[in-house]
Amino acid sequence: QKHIEEVKAFSSDQAEAIEAFRIKYLGKKGLLNEYFSEFKNVAPEDKKRFGQTINELKQAATEKVNALKTGLENKAPKSRTYDDLTRPSEPLELGARHPISIVKNQIIEIFSRIGFNVSQGPEIEDDWHNFTALNLPEHHPARDMQDTFFIQTDPDILLRTHTSSVQVRYMENNKPPIRTISPGRVYRNEAISARSHCFFHQVEGLYIDKGVSFADLKQTLQYFTTALFGKSEIRLRPSYFPFTEPSAEVDVYWGLETEADYRMTKGTGWLEIMGCGMVDPNVLRNCGIDPQTYSGFAFGMGIDRIALLLHQISDIRLLSENDTRFLEQFRSAL
């Protein structure tokens, strides 16, 4: 009976003390086992009372140990909340937007002003949406332009090499007029260096309606470069993409005012920023749009390179290293 009082009164928030308590009562050579083995020596008329008492003691000791252990587990975080109610709260750490997001949002905003919505699609694509629908049939040499990562050995499943795949999906599911931009991450099996990475980000745009012409494309590009770079002088160089005809490479006149301008433009003042062209009739047909009725243009640019340009970042790898010393520098940016 005395022990039961003792057990009920015991309290501790020290793990060692609780363990010592457990051993004292419930351990192999503990008090309870001692009493149990004495049981046979107790006079028959006392057996019942004796048994009840040790069972009560056992229950009390077990409950106590469990309760104290639970208390111990919950203690660490809780006591901190209550120890000083006047203590100021933990400072709120303000994060910074990632430069990729900053530039991506700028581009989305600029195109949303002229009626473009945002569309998205999967990063793991099938051959149809990434290549075949885009006028790149199997064994077409232009597939080599984009070093593709395939998923295991299935040549039909791959990591998208451009977000043109999203435009295919969009055309399959929407009727013209279509005005959409598709930002997203893309993958190419390229050597990683300061200038290129095996994944990067693109924004591709698509405009399809009746009577869309190359003049509309040029005007849109000029509007865009003025809005993003504050530079309206552009140059279109003939180029080749399987999904557009005619195709062009877009250069912006950056100027030659600083040493950095010289370096970035290799002394020409011109900077290549994207590819574009009139959507090939085959692509429209592949996506269920009649090229007799509709025409359109498409363009695509890399967000990472533009972010390097706008924020004077010297190494593309910084964009994916998650180094807070780098990322913190964008706190004050948009």
Ligand code: PHE
């Ligand atoms: N898909 C092309 C690329 O990733 C870019 C592009 C898009 C070119 C649309 C022309 C038209 O390189």
